[in-house]
Amino acid sequence: MTQDKESVSAEDSLIARYFKPLATDRGALGLVDDAAILPSLGDDIVVTTDAVVEGVHYLATDPPDTVARKALRVNLSDLAAKGATPAGFVLTLALRSKEDAWLRPFADALGEDSRTFACPLLGGDTVSTPGPQMVSITAFGRVPQGRMVGRTGARPGDLILVTGTIGDAALGLDVLTGGAVTAALASDPAAREALVSRYRVPQPRNVLAQAVRDHASAAMDVSDGLAGDLTKLCAASGVSATVDVASVPLSAVAAGLIARDAVCAETLLAGGDDYEVLCTVPPAQSDALIAAGRAVGLAVTAIGTIVAGHERPRFFDGQGQELALKRLSYSHF
Amino acid sequence: MTQDKESVSAEDSLIARYFKPLATDRGALGLVDDAAILPSLGDDIVVTTDAVVEGVHYLATDPPDTVARKALRVNLSDLAAKGATPAGFVLTLALRSKEDAWLRPFADALGEDSRTFACPLLGGDTVSTPGPQMVSITAFGRVPQGRMVGRTGARPGDLILVTGTIGDAALGLDVLTGGAVTAALASDPAAREALVSRYRVPQPRNVLAQAVRDHASAAMDVSDGLAGDLTKLCAASGVSATVDVASVPLSAVAAGLIARDAVCAETLLAGGDDYEVLCTVPPAQSDALIAAGRAVGLAVTAIGTIVAGHERPRFFDGQGQELALKRLSYSHF
Numbered sequence: 001m002t003q004d005k006e007s008v009s010a011e012d013s014l015i016a017r018y019f020k021p022l023a024t025d026r027g028a029l030g031l032v033d034d035a036a037i038l039p040s041l042g043d044d045i046v047v048t049t050d051a052v053v054e055g056v057h058y059l060a061t062d063p064p065d066t067v068a069r070k071a072l073r074v075n076l077s078d079l080a081a082k083g084a085t086p087a088g089f090v091l092t093l094a095l096r097s098k099e100d101a102w103l104r105p106f107a108d109a110l111g112e113d114s115r116t117f118a119c120p121l122l123g124g125d126t127v128s129t130p131g132p133q134m135v136s137i138t139a140f141g142r143v144p145q146g147r148m149v150g151r152t153g154a155r156p157g158d159l160i161l162v163t164g165t166i167g168d169a170a171l172g173l174d175v176l177t178g179g180a181v182t183a184a185l186a187s188d189p190a191a192r193e194a195l196v197s198r199y200r201v202p203q204p205r206n207v208l209a210q211a212v213r214d215h216a217s218a219a220m221d222v223s224d225g226l227a228g229d230l231t232k233l234c235a236a237s238g239v240s241a242t243v244d245v246a247s248v249p250l251s252a253v254a255a256g257l258i259a260r261d262a263v264c265a266e267t268l269l270a271g272g273d274d275y276e277v278l279c280t281v282p283p284a285q286s287d288a289l290i291a292a293g294r295a296v297g298l299a300v301t302a303i304g305t306i307v308a309g310h311e312r313p314r315f316f317d318g319q320g321q322e323l324a325l326k327r328l329s330y331s332h333f
Numbered sequence: 334m335t336q337d338k339e340s341v342s343a344e345d346s347l348i349a350r351y352f353k354p355l356a357t358d359r360g361a362l363g364l365v366d367d368a369a370i371l372p373s374l375g376d377d378i379v380v381t382t383d384a385v386v387e388g389v390h391y392l393a394t395d396p397p398d399t400v401a402r403k404a405l406r407v408n409l410s411d412l413a414a415k416g417a418t419p420a421g422f423v424l425t426l427a428l429r430s431k432e433d434a435w436l437r438p439f440a441d442a443l444g445e446d447s448r449t450f451a452c453p454l455l456g457g458d459t460v461s462t463p464g465p466q467m468v469s470i471t472a473f474g475r476v477p478q479g480r481m482v483g484r485t486g487a488r489p490g491d492l493i494l495v496t497g498t499i500g501d502a503a504l505g506l507d508v509l510t511g512g513a514v515t516a517a518l519a520s521d522p523a524a525r526e527a528l529v530s531r532y533r534v535p536q537p538r539n540v541l542a543q544a545v546r547d548h549a550s551a552a553m554d555v556s557d558g559l560a561g562d563l564t565k566l567c568a569a570s571g572v573s574a575t576v577d578v579a580s581v582p583l584s585a586v587a588a589g590l591i592a593r594d595a596v597c598a599e600t601l602l603a604g605g606d607d608y609e610v611l612c613t614v615p616p617a618q619s620d621a622l623i624a625a626g627r628a629v630g631l632a633v634t635a636i637g638t639i640v641a642g643h644e645r646p647r648f649f650d651g652q653g654q655e656l657a658l659k660r661l662s663y664s665h666f
Contacts, residue, residue, distance in 0.1 A: 029483060032484060032485075033484050033569070034484075035412070035415045035417070035474075037380075039478070040373030041373070042375070045370070045378055046368045046371075047369045047456060047471075048368040048369075049456060049457060049471065051460050056461055056463075057460070082366075092382055092469045092471075094386060123380060124382060125382050125384050127384050127467075129464060130464065132464045136458070138423055150362060150366055151362075152365075220367050232365075236366070
């Protein structure tokens with residue numbers, strides 16, 4: 001709690017130096033106002049908010065550029081799963097350190113991602129904290145009126161589709177924390193690196209947003225673990241599901257670890273941090289969604305079927321044996 | 334970093350227990366989706382974000398109900414100054430303690446304020462932190478297209494108006510931290526209480542939002558100190574200002590402290606946490622804004638004039654002597 005006029009300009013100049021270059025949208029008003037303007041354009045505005053805390057959602061040793069990318073991308077991933085086109089974001093940064101060595105790569109990476117995903121910074125707040133740093137982002141997207149893809153529309157008979165591969169990020173966290181995977185991949189630094197990268201820098205599937213909006217009956221992104229997230233989607237829709245675990249798309253590294261029993265399926269299915277799109281699609285439309293993925297180089301894979309009922313989704317292995325998952329999700333609580 | 338299925342439902346049940354009752358808007362989707370919907374209705378959406386950190390923006394000893402009210406109201410105050418009607422908010426809560434004794438009064442007060450100000454909870458994120466608690470709110474308002482009141486429209490000749498009274502919150506913080514005001518008001522617990530209440534629970538001026546939109550050429554809320562905030566407004570508009578300090582509206586308690594030299598004008602002018610509306614108004618429209626305030630029982634007072642130039646605003650006492658302010662603002666940096 002300092003009180004002097006120098007310190008006011010310290011916050012202002014921090015914003016001017018690091019974040020004004022990111023505020024390219026007219027509605028950001030150059031970050032000199034108390035508020036930003038998001039013109040309606042007749043669309044519905046989709047709002048999502050996700051925070052990452054040092055030591056909880058990212059490691060204190062994670063490079064600042066990956067912290068920035070992860071903070072924005074976990075929100076972009078929500079927009080993708082809702083079928084929304086990114087429109088901008090606001091940033092709250094709780095800083096312990098205000099060192100250029102941290103802020104410069106953080107702001108540069110955030111700016112790069114905001115351009116890549118056409119999601120400009122609209123405003124924000126920087127506050128001091130004695131505690132762990134925290135990056136809280138609220139992101140906005142647009143969908144035509146009434147067209148946001150929710151969680152409640154899954155119907156018995158719908159196919160369950162998922163983008164990309166599942167479980168790599170959980171394996172990456174295991175590597176970073178010196179778990180079993182580290183030893184299993186002792187002789188393969190490139191594989192370890194690839195997994196760590198999946199943990200630190202999610203690949204939100206915004207290229208597929210319009211196809212999700214056009215074809216999915218329900219969707220969400222996989223952030224807390226495929227098993228737990230599918231359970232939530234089914235609960236919201238009042239349905240159940242069966243999943244063919246052998247169909248769940250794995251990277252070559254993850255498949256290799258499974259093949260030699262270095263990790264179990266549960267680690268991948270309940271691991272979290274995937275940031276892939278999980279959606280349900282009427283069978284007649286699944287080919288169209290898969291083709292839309294193929295057109296942008298993104299695998300979209302059917303992993304199961306929505307069924308009537310209220311019990312938790314059931315997972316079956318290649319032999320038709322049901323897997324009893326001891327946990328469904330990664331959780332911070 | 335716990336990993337078990339109980340803990341997933343712990344976060345979900347925390348949200349269901351405390352925050353779902355606040356999510357009364359259809360667009361909140363009952364807080365079971367990853368995102369909320371803000372229908373456009375043809376308006377511009379005004380976005381503002383402000384965070385409060387324990388030990389920085391509020392005291393660890395502040396009651397949880399006042400923390401909730403302050404966190405929401407500092408954002409409502411921004412909307413009021415922008416001429417916007419509240420439309421909803423999203424909440425990020427970084428919690429160290431998940432005790433009912435803290436969360437229950439926090440959520441109840443937040444719910445009460447969200448009803449009072451017609452600003453429903455649309456979504457949010459709860460995260461664990463080992464550090465100080467933090468409440469980050471992004472609030473949304475509506476204005477007809479192109480009608481948000483900015484900081485850049487002040488013109489020479491415009492009158493400078495401010496709502497309510499200035500400086501009470503700064504005096505309240507002084508009381509809470511055992512400063513000089515505590516001794517000066519040793520025999521007046523009611524006065525101390527009133528000042529503390531101004532610090533802990535701002536009174537955002539949303540009732541005046543439409544009149545601000547109709548009459549003000551520029552506006553912002555006073556959050557970091559009247560002197561510093563006016564300086565920012567003038568800089569954004571490319572103008573300067575003269576302020577008649579004797580006209581700055583003070584509460585009876587603040588005026589009494591000034592009269593007996595217990596505090597100096599600078600404490601009030603640079604103190605911060607006022608959450609009053611500061612605006613500039615063409616002279617022909619000032620009576621209309623003052624009358625709009627009177628109609629809702631809110632004092633609106635002319636304190637000076639916008640003048641041409643780029644120097645910092647100048648403050649004059651009742652004798653026409655210029656005050657040399659050593660500081661302009663309260664700042665957390």
